[in-house]
Amino acid sequence: MRYYARKLAFYLVAFWAAVTLNFFIPRLMPGNPVDILMAKLAQRGGTVDPAARRAYELLLGSGSDESLLSQYFAYLGTMFRGDLGVSVSSFPTPVSEIIADALPWTLVLVGIATFLSFALGVVLGTLVGWRRGTWLDSLVPATTVLAAVPYFWLALILVALLASGLGWFPLLGGYDVVLSPGWDLEFLGSAVYHGTLPALTIVLSSVGGWLLGMRNMMVSTTSEDYVLTAKAKGLRDSRIMIRYAARNAVLPSVAGFAISLGFVVAGSIITEQVFSYPGIGSKLLQAVQNNDYALMQGIFLVITVAVLGANLVVDLLYAVIDPRTRVSG
Structure with a gap:
């Protein structure tokens, strides 16, 4: 119980630190971000009234007569109410609405792709590590080459070959523009x-890392005494590979998978940009290009919560998978 309490306390402190940094970073920027936002609002036909300026001063703390501590507590209050401000690049749409629209696209695309690459890499790495020295070892350099290819270059190659050349897939977008988003089979298809x-x-570029890591851990694990003892008992090779070697070899990969899951909500900016995919990564790039501080803060906050939450869950599951961590922790 003390182990779980320490873990929870650590992540609560980490969350508070991340939120505090998210508050101070815009206030450390040179110039007055509120003036920039008001100018962009005026360019887009927005009404720059005292109420709008006051709202952005509370969000970014620039030009306000209140103390920094008062601004900080006001920021925490609006954040916990779910009020993340209004986006300048998509004025007058609230930041929370933009994130809510883009996040499901990213969760489905990057989440499924990350899970598939992890599962495929772990399974192939287990087989390659268990049967090292066979033809399966040729999978390692093949997948490593794919991982070494620049991400945007691999995306452009696939677009040129499979979309533009063969016409098997569409060039861009998240769905057919003639359809209305909904839960009907036509839109989902x-x-x-x-x-x-x-x-x-995403799968081709990341599966090599999982495969190589799992393969190396399997090679190390197969030389352990408990594996040799299991072989001496005459147990089936498949049981030794899965129940003894792979079960222990996969532990470092589980920790890495937790970090990957946390960053799923950050999207894949390059992939979404190449394919014009309507995910959170493209919204983040849009926010940076338009100095949309409110949208940037909102996206960074969501990413922070997701990363900390994913790591907390896997830390707790890790203690169940390997009870030794509770003793050492």
Whole structure:
């Protein structure tokens, strides 16, 4: 119980630190971000009244007569109420609405692709490590080459070959523009069809890392005494490979998978940009290009919560998988 309490306390402190940094970073920027936001509002036909300026001063703390501590507590209050401000690049849409619209696209695309690459890499790494020295070892350099290819270059190659050349997949977008988003089969089929090529890009570029890591851990694990003892008992090779070697070899990969899951909500900016995919990564790039501090803060906050939450869950599960961590922790 003390182990779980310490873990929970650590992540609560980490969350508070991340939120505090999210508050101070815009206030450390040179110049007055509120003036920049007001100018952009005026360019887009927005009404720059005292109430709008006051709202951005509370969000970014620039030009306010209140103390920094008062601004900080006001920021915490609006954040916990779910009020993340209004986006300048999509004025007058609230930041929370933009994130809510873009996040499901990213969770489905990057989440499924990350899980597939992890599962495929772990399974192949287990087989390659268990049967090292066979033809399966040729999978390691093949997947490593794919991982070494620049991410945007691999995406462009797949677009040129499979979309533009063969016409198997659409060039861009998250769904057919003639359809209205909904839960009907036609729209879902179109979304899957448009997301297949971006997901394939993510899987091909990341499966090599999981495969190589699992393969190396399997090679190390197969020389352990408990594996040799299991072989001496005459147990089946498949049981030794799965129940003894792979079960222990996969532990470092589980920790890495937790970090990957946390960053799923950050999207894949390059992939979403190449395929014009309507995910959170493209919204983050849009926010940076337009100095949309409110949208940037909101996206960074969501990413922070997701990363900390994913790591907390896996830390707790890690203690169940390997009880030794509770003793050492």
